[in-house]
Amino acid sequence: EVTDKDGKVILDKRKTPGIRQKTDTVYEEQTAFILTDMMRDTTSYGTASYVKIKNSKGQSIPVAAKTGTSSSDVDRWFVAYTPKLVGVVWYGYDKNIEVVVSGNNPAAVIWQSVMQKHYSTVDEAESFPSPPANVVKKHICIYSGKLAGELCGHDVRVVNGRTVQPTRDEYFIKGTEPRETCDVHMLVKVCKDSTETFTAGTGSKKQILSRNRLASPYCPPSSAVEKILVKRRVPFSPEYPSDPYPFDWGYEMPSEYCDVHTGPPDIFTGEDEQPEDWPSWEDILPPAEPAGEEDETLFPNGEDEEWPFNLWD
Numbered sequence: 001e002v003t004d005k006d007g008k009v010i011l012d013k014r015k016t017p018g019i020r021q022k023t024d025t026v027y028e029e030q031t032a033f034i035l036t037d038m039m040r041d042t043t044s045y046g047t048a049s050y051v052k053i054k055n056s057k058g059q060s061i062p063v064a065a066k067t068g069t070s071s072s073d074v075d076r077w078f079v080a081y082t083p084k085l086v087g088v089v090w091y092g093y094d095k096n097i098e099v100v101v102s103g104n105n106p107a108a109v110i111w112q113s114v115m116q117k118h119y120s121t122v123d124e125a126e127s128f129p130s131p132p133a134n135v136v137k138k139h140i141c142i143y144s145g146k147l148a149g150e151l152c153g154h155d156v157r158v159v160n161g162r163t164v165q166p167t168r169d170e171y172f173i174k175g176t177e178p179r180e181t182c183d184v185h186m187l188v189k190v191c192k193d194s195t196e197t198f199t200a201g202t203g204s205k206k207q208i209l210s211r212n213r214l215a216s217p218y219c220p221p222s223s224a225v226e227k228i229l230v231k232r233r234v235p236f237s238p239e240y241p242s243d244p245y246p247f248d249w250g251y252e253m254p255s256e257y258c259d260v261h262t263g264p265p266d267i268f269t270g271e272d273e274q275p276e277d278w279p280s281w282e283d284i285l286p287p288a289e290p291a292g293e294e295d296e297t298l299f300p301n302g303e304d305e306e307w308p309f310n311l312w313d
Helices: 029-044 105-118 247-251
Strands: 007-012 064-069 076-081 086-092 134-142 157-159 162-164 166-172 186-200 207-214 224-230
Touching: 029 064, 029 076, 029 105, 029 134, 029 166, 064 105, 086 105, 157 247, 186 247, 207 247, 224 247
Parallel strands: none
Antiparallel strands: 064 076, 076 086, 134 166, 157 162, 186 207, 186 224
16 A cells, blocks of 8 residues: 555555556575675664664664765665665755765665654564574674684774774574684784884875884883784785875784884893893804815815905904
8 A cells, every 4th residue: 555645545456456466586585684684784883873763662673774875976875674664765966966965864864754753653663584594693703704713802993983893793594604713813912112104094084093013022021012913815005105094004913023122232121121031142143054074165276275354353
């Protein structure tokens, strides 16, 4: 049944002769479930996290959604559905004129306003279907896509004022779930006294950030700290020197070592007392060549030739 804004019935398939509802299976049940679960992320912590719907009792109504913006920002879209209703909103001009907004997506704002007006009169709670039998849930690392390991949960970040948890539960069609454990999180020692700066973002979002270099064998214990960082499969390298870095480059494991502590200090005092595992010269210098017969390549004639200079001058 379709009605207008005044409640007048425009179309009623049950009473209109010749109209039959046709049904086709577009997605398998497990695929539809996973798509819905993914799209719920949009209103949970994604690009439309501000869209919230509640019924007359103040209970939250789950929403699965997809935002959309066309080239040059001439269109704004919001396509979303609850367990019982679906709505699509387009926002733009008759001509291709850029839609300039300083806040939330106007299409999503309209969608929320309409849906909230309806649900303010609904008493019943709503929920999406439970996972089908052939769908499994796994706890994964969001940075590797693999099963979460011991280190993953400690990589909590704050992005744009919002805390981002590094692990979460995800659903998979049975047989497609990950089986390997995360291999990108590493526990490394960095030197808090040695930093390198980088420029991330462009325009109004441009920021000058920094990260620590790896601790060298000469960094004192008071300067060497442990951090959990990400080892990219392909380390980021800008194509041009002026190219901006990604904002999360500060979480990537550095390749350069401390440039502050480049050798053992002359005197160890206080906190900088030489640790037990401090490397000895035998550990640093290459091994000496074993004693043997005289090298004939140095004196090919076997004669006791003189060096052309004195090593001790």
